[in-house]
Amino acid sequence: MTAVGSSTKVVLGGTRGGPDVATLRQDRWWVQPVVTVSILTAFVIYSTWAAFQNKNYYVGFDRDLISPFYSPCLATSCEAGASNSGFLIHTPGWFSPALLILIFPLGFRLTCYYYRRSYYRAFWWSPPACAVSDAHASYSGETKFPLIMQNLHRYFFYAGLVFNVLLTYDAIRAFRQPGLGFGVTVGTLVLVTNATLLWLYSLSCHACRHLCGGQVRSFAQHPWRHKFWKFVTPLNAKHMNFAWASLVFVALTDVYIRLVASGAITDYKLF
Amino acid sequence: MSDVTMRVWRGDANGGQFEDYTVTQQEGEVVLDVIHRIQATDAPDLACRWNCKAGKCGSCAAEINGKPRLMCMTRMDQLPEGPVTITPMKTFPIIRDLVTDVSFNYAQAEKVPALLPPPMPADGYRMFQQDVERGQEFRKCIECFMCQDVCHVIRDHEDNKQYYAGPRFFIRYAELEMHPLDTNDRRDLIREEMGLGYCNITKCCTEVCPEHIKITDNAIIPLKERVVDAQYDPVAWLGRKIRRKTKRSAEEAAVQPAP
Numbered sequence: 180m181t182a183v184g185s186s187t188k189v190v191l192g193g194t195r196g197g198p199d200v201a202t203l204r205q206d207r208w209w210v211q212p213v214v215t216v217s218i219l220t221a222f223v224i225y226s227t228w229a230a231f232q233n234k235n236y237y238v239g240f241d242r243d244l245i246s247p248f249y250s251p252c253l254a255t256s257c258e259a260g261a262s263n264s265g266f267l268i269h270t271p272g273w274f275s276p277a278l279l280i281l282i283f284p285l286g287f288r289l290t291c292y293y294y295r296r297s298y299y300r301a302f303w304w305s306p307p308a309c310a311v312s313d314a315h316a317s318y319s320g321e322t323k324f325p326l327i328m329q330n331l332h333r334y335f336f337y338a339g340l341v342f343n344v345l346l347t348y349d350a351i352r353a354f355r356q357p358g359l360g361f362g363v364t365v366g367t368l369v370l371v372t373n374a375t376l377l378w379l380y381s382l383s384c385h386a387c388r389h390l391c392g393g394q395v396r397s398f399a400q401h402p403w404r405h406k407f408w409k410f411v412t413p414l415n416a417k418h419m420n421f422a423w424a425s426l427v428f429v430a431l432t433d434v435y436i437r438l439v440a441s442g443a444i445t446d447y448k449l450f
Numbered sequence: 451m452s453d454v455t456m457r458v459w460r461g462d463a464n465g466g467q468f469e470d471y472t473v474t475q476q477e478g479e480v481v482l483d484v485i486h487r488i489q490a491t492d493a494p495d496l497a498c499r500w501n502c503k504a505g506k507c508g509s510c511a512a513e514i515n516g517k518p519r520l521m522c523m524t525r526m527d528q529l530p531e532g533p534v535t536i537t538p539m540k541t542f543p544i545i546r547d548l549v550t551d552v553s554f555n556y557a558q559a560e561k562v563p564a565l566l567p568p569p570m571p572a573d574g575y576r577m578f579q580q581d582v583e584r585g586q587e588f589r590k591c592i593e594c595f596m597c598q599d600v601c602h603v604i605r606d607h608e609d610n611k612q613y614y615a616g617p618r619f620f621i622r623y624a625e626l627e628m629h630p631l632d633t634n635d636r637r638d639l640i641r642e643e644m645g646l647g648y649c650n651i652t653k654c655c656t657e658v659c660p661e662h663i664k665i666t667d668n669a670i671i672p673l674k675e676r677v678v679d680a681q682y683d684p685v686a687w688l689g690r691k692i693r694r695k696t697k698r699s700a701e702e703a704a705v706q707p708a709p
Contacts, residue, residue, distance in 0.1 A: 192608055196459055196538035196544030196547075197459050197540050198459075198537070203513065203515065204515065205516065206530075296653050306602040306606065306652065309658065310517050310605075312606055313607070318610065319648070327647065331682070385671045386675060388672075389676075393672050394676060396628060396629065396630050398578070398584065399580055405580060
């Protein structure tokens with residue numbers, strides 16, 4: 180029994196009311212964790228498989244489409260035409276270029292406030308749902324290593340912005356069809372949608388909202404930052420939607436380009 | 451009208467058990483109405499707190515079917531079929547039946563360093579509407595303490611009460627930290643002694659708030675980001691050095707007097 184330091188007398192360890200059970204909830208509280216585990220596990224398995232494939236990530240014949248998992252392609256092992264950068268890291272031919280870059284989008288999502296909520300609940304059961312007991316005997320939250328590293332989220336946000344610019348460039352490149360001129364294909368729309376969703380996910384990020392204007396004490400003294408803050412705040416309210424939509428769509432984009440690159444389907448030209 | 455079984459926790463610090471009461475549920479009733487009928491008929495010694503019956507005093511917070519809710523705002527016809535389970539808030543020590551000792555929260559309230567405005571300018575203090583609006587949401591809090599109750603940091607780990615202020619007080623800290631006339635810097639205090647890092651933003655506080663305050667998005671996460679500014683961001687640290695701005699230590703912030 181320990182007293183909390185204040186003039187109000189508080190005793191810790193008092194007897195609690197109610198039965199000693201994990202939860203008295205009668206609704207299907209377990210549905211949300213199950214759905215989260217299913218989607219995130221499927222994404223991790225697919226993206227790991229795709230990252231190690233080291234093939235079928237670029238369509239360079241009549242089209243200019245690159246998978247977001249492999250862009251920017253910075254390795255000497257990149258397929259011909261896939262890299263637009265003069266900067267290439269020397270790698271052996273078997274090395275997948277995706278492995279050089281995926282840490283940044285992965286880190287951005289791993290430290291994202293919304294995903295933290297989701298995986299702490301679904302994978303770590305801390306807690307699995309509201310008013311359902313934590314699965315762990317002790318708890319220190321994000322005060323110790325490694326979880327204290329979640330505070331690096333804003334750096335991954337900055338890196339994410341760089342990736343968004345590069346993936347937007349990829350989407351613009353997708354309008355170009357080598358040998359045929361300018362046009363719009365299904366692949367173009369896929370890359371444009373992917374870039375749009377990633378921008379929405381980044382701009383709705385809590386760190387972005389803070390850096391835009393949330394960190395100031397007085398909006399009146401910072402009118403421009405107040406304007407930015409007011410722009411991103413409604414987006415922030417939809418952060419969960421953008422998080423899931425962009426996650427699923429980035430995988431679908433890779434699937435589409437992989438199918439086109441392998442010759443399984445043709446990238447249909449719209450106009 | 452139909453009969454419903456109310457499974458109510460009866461007991462005190464020496465122990466307790468559920469007792470079933472079968473009562474007639476009338477159209478439009480809330481859980482608190484039915485509890486009052488039980489008091490009037492079957493169990494006059496059943497203890498529960500209540501005051502306004504309008505969702506504005508926060509007194510009648512309890513756990514209905516395992517979830518923290520205000521008894522006066524929970525309609526009986528919106529609950530699923532079957533017995534309705536009513537227990538006291540789990541996080542706080544029981545006094546009797548549905549009444550708990552919430553003085554942990556008052557102790558935390560005492561620790562909040564007060565607003566510390568600068569010396570009064572000749573033409574008085576001025577607040578602009580956009581700054582007034584920012585803190586309006588936080589002032590809706592009715593102190594029902596359901597956010598504190600549902601927060602697993604102290605609900606499932608009693609020891610953490612020594613190191614953790616809880617969502618209700620993070621709202622208060624956020625309101626003060628966003629106040630344009632406040633000169634206190636509580637960021638080190640919030641990190642070191644109020645346990646902001648214990649919050650893993652699972653948003654249960656937001657889910658149960660009867661005033662629909664976006665506790666996590668608008669108070670806790672902005673506070674976490676401010677702590678990052680103060681503690682974990684070398685770019686922000688460099689900016690402070692260049693502009694020669696200093697922040698107060700937790701100790702200094704904790705002893706700032708009220709004006």
